[in-house]
């Protein structure tokens with residue numbers, strides 16, 4: 240099949256630096272365990288691997304956003320079947336095969352805590368109504384060297400931030416993903432420092448481009464794309480955009496993240512898209528554009544801050560972007 244050949248060709252590699260002979264063994268074992276978990280999951284839990292169309296998900300109304308880029312999104316099928324969501328496995332097709340029917344997204348609570356005047360727990364239904372939804376077309380640029388244009392649905396994270404009233408001492412925000420081994424077979428892969436945690440500096444989190452994301456393509460998020468709630472931080476590499484968030488914590492100092500704990504030389508806290516700062520194992524100067532042409536995904540030049548320099552560069556004035564990668 241053309242599609243899967245392409246996938247093999249462009250299979251990326253957050254993890255290949257971790258592939259020592261020993262971790263290959265761990266990886267195989269993780270796959271075997273995940274397979275066993277699938278086999279014992281019982282009827283009703285294991286989904287057919289036929290991907291669901293967008294029309295199978297509940298609609299989510301949104302008005303067009305002024306922050307959209309003028310580019311054609313990839314087909315829904317591509318955006319919902321080529322995923323990184325390591326809680327469901329290491330391969331790109333794992334999340335679409337394993338997350339639906341396993342990840343229980345209702346009821347869903349999000350705890351907002353730490354250095355805020357009004358800490359509280361939100362129900363996902365309440366969060367959906369907190370501010371008007373926008374549809375924002377942005378390019379997700381994965382650190383592995385590919386990108387995909389996707390129409391996200393959500394509202395600026397700043398809408399939530401202002402309602403909980405951060406204290407002056409709050410300088411960063413930490414986002415934590417659900418980590419439930421009963422729902423997420425990938426957690427058995429111990430080389431990653433679970434739970435999936437990410438963070439933003441307060442000004443980055445308050446920037447209107449930082450999107451609290453509930454849907455895509457006019458419908459609620461598929462499980463594999465981080466249902467029911469994820470981030471989309473479009474000027475940073477995709478790994479900053481945490482999926483299936485259960486906790487948002489305001490803190491004083493820069494939080495540790497799954498990737499800075501797992502491979503600190505390869506993944507920095509800032510992770511701003513930057514064609515001039517290479518990953519230690521590959522250049523970031525160009526990227527493969529997925530979804531446009533199945534066999535010969537064309538390359539484009541990677542843009543500084545993924546094209547949002549005029550909107551975000553001032554936040555990094557005076558910072559050496561090679562040091563703070």
Ligand SMILES: Nc1nc2c(c(=O)[nH]1)N[C@H]1C(S)=C(S)[C@@H](COP(=O)(O)O)O[C@H]1N2
Pocket residue numbers: 253318321322323324325326379380381382416435463464465476477478479480481482483
């Ligand atoms: N919880 C969690 N969030 C995650 C990841 C993950 O493995 N776990 N992968 C990240 C990476 S590397 C990318 S590129 C994007 C992929 O988002 P998508 O599958 O919706 O395109 O999700 C990010 N968020």
Ligand SMILES: [Mo]
Pocket residue numbers: 323380381382383476477478
């Ligand atoms: Mo990524």
